Amino acid sequence: AQSVAQPEDQVNVAEGNPLTVKCTYSVSGNPYLFWYVQYPNRGLQFLLKYITGDNLVKGSYGFEAEFNKSQTSFHLKKPSALVSDSALYFCAVRDKVDSSYKLIFGSGTRLLVRP
């Protein structure tokens, strides 16, 4: 069974500082990994994905994520946080052999960037 863990309910960071939002996953096969962001009363917006190749993937709004197979992690990072980055972030996994292509989501991490 596929699963995702986001160990931090909330991450607090000062504007201009680097940020990291943690994610670990579990799949029976090889993973496809995704990050989404959700603003209040809105749907999920895609940020980035890892499919294969380079372990560091770059996405929207200056975000990037690093895939680490040995640690089964896919942490979201940004070199310099903005107040407007404050939102709810979800990590998701898809097993390559799952023909439904559905995503399994973590419980989310609230990012709060203070001015």
Next chain:
Amino acid sequence: DTGVSQDPRHKITKRGQNVTFRCDPISEHNRLYWYRQTLGQGPEFLTYFQNEAQLEKSRLLSDRFSAERPKGSFSTLEIQRTEQGDSAMYLCASSRRDQSTGELFFGEGSRLTVL
């Protein structure tokens, strides 16, 4: 690109009533997914369609829930005899069948409040 649209955005109902949500996916997308998201949790997979065929249902989808996609375009999710525990955001997403590595595109959701 009109995106995924959901209707209604908000629904307040009394316990025991039936409610129906509609989802219009992106026009060229033949896969459609329903998720449920409760406060403080990540989206949970409910069911998915490829064209008009419902190919997978989560055990979260009790007998009171039914989803249809009669012509392979829009979909409806009906909840019969609503209970307070059904209060949640119901999210619809779509994707293309030939994009196994592709992300899901989400609508803004339909928020259900059962009094």
